[in-house]
Amino acid sequence: MGAFLEKPNTEKEFSEGSGNGLRYGLSSMQGWRVEMEDAHSAVTGLPHGLEDWSFFAVFDGHAGSKVAKHCSEHMLHEITSNPEFLGSPKIDGKLNPSTDAVKEGIRTGFLSIDSKMRDDFARTEDRSGSTAVGVIISPKHLFFANCGDSRSVLSRKGQDKPAFSTEDHKPGKPNELKRIEKAGGSVMIERVNGSLAVSRALGDYDYKNNPKIPPTEQLVSAEPEVTVIERTDEEEFIVLACDGIWDVMSNEELCQFIRSRLAITDHLAEICNQVIETCLQKGSRDNMSIVIVTFQNAPEVSQDALTKERELDALLEEKIKEVKENFGDQTQLDLVMHVLGMADIPGLPPGGGLSAKKGTIEEILSRLIDRKQDEDSSDEKW
Structure with missing residues (x-):
């Protein structure tokens, strides 16, 4: 397990x-x-x-x-x-x-x-x-x-x-513990007989x-x-x-x-x-x-929410560009996540925070890297 x-x-x-x-x-x-x-x-x-x-x-x-x-x-x-x-x-x-x-x-x-x-x-x-x-x-x-x-x-x-x-x-809950002990067992390290966690x-x-x-x-x-x-x-x-x-x-x-x-x-x-x-x-x-x-009363797609999400993605792109400017070609996804994690970024998804935007951040970083490689390739041709 x-x-x-x-x-x-x-x-x-x-x-x-x-x-x-x-x-x-x-x-x-x-x-x-x-x-x-x-x-x-x-x-x-x-x-x-x-x-x-x-x-x-x-x-x-x-x-x-x-x-x-x-x-x-x-x-x-x-x-x-x-x-x-x-x-x-x-x-x-x-x-x-x-x-x-x-x-x-x-x-x-x-x-x-x-x-x-x-x-x-x-x-x-x-x-x-x-x-x-x-x-x-x-x-x-x-x-x-x-x-x-x-x-x-x-x-x-x-x-x-x-x-x-x-x-x-x-196992540690009173009614569960009572049943376990009555059945001849014990709870150790929050597990039944020290083994099973439920x-x-x-x-x-x-x-x-x-x-x-x-x-x-x-x-x-x-x-x-x-x-x-x-x-x-x-x-x-x-x-x-x-x-x-x-x-x-x-x-x-x-x-x-x-x-x-x-x-x-x-x-x-x-x-x-x-x-x-x-x-x-x-x-x-x-x-x-x-x-x-x-159910029928579930929240529906909102144009205001969509606009705010696009604004958040644009803000993330700007901040990722700043990270790349500071760290150059050594910029990796983990580094970007670490730096952004210390920044004040308004509008992140409630309950998910920056973790919820990792996929978007990865896409933006990949796109910026590809764009830089294309530019470098074009410069070499000239």
Whole structure:
């Protein structure tokens, strides 16, 4: 889990789509890790006649990718096919699950898939695990589910801070610590038995081998924390992301950054890519995955914001020219970033700062270098 590459793999898997009055974008990148262990789900239109419901999730694998990949492919089925979810009466032949039925369906789905994977993976002795964060969006409610330290936040119009955030399941938290110690374990260096950094996860069966206690009371539990929030007309967007994102950006910073980027582009996959690039520049060493889901009240592209972004890019170009004049042909990107980092540059993206403009700075520097080489080549001809 701790092995790193000599340089990050920055190739991204990204896409975007829409449905049920929602738009979504997603992106994932291996980064510095030796393996890509994350997976995700994005589904608009659920089974049993719930065409106006949607499901989005991020699964952050560790010690391998098998559990995360399996969950991304089968979790929705486990949630929507169990008796708790299906127990509500139908109206005109269409399932009409109550909020309690959905909550119990999610809980049962998590525990069910965890049990089935244990049986399926027993032959391979797979030791991988995965955190999970997801949301089911119905016409009237948001059902957030969290198991581990991936996280989701909800942004509402007119609120500077996120309206809601899931809580990470860390071993040192009082309720988690109590369960771990009751199961015969301990927490050392903020890890279960000094090893696992999360107290709830799917898989990780080495921590679920006490036959005398139920699955929800093991050292590591697959039981999700489920929160139901009634929808309003003020929702802007939901973010679901693994800890590779949250390690370097706070809830407030990420929401501010996304809000500012929505004002300059309506391509959500591009915004997801920008988040990941910014987090890489900020120092994230983990796999990174993010899903952004926008509602009808999400910020829209603004001509004023576009103008300010162009002005910022022009200012950056002027400052990069100054750096080149001072350092000449030895000017490298790292040097430029270091010098600009000490300068007062107004208008940088909130929550992202200079890190969010690294790609632009690299393009400007490359263009200036190419222009200088062309000029030198022309001078030699004369």
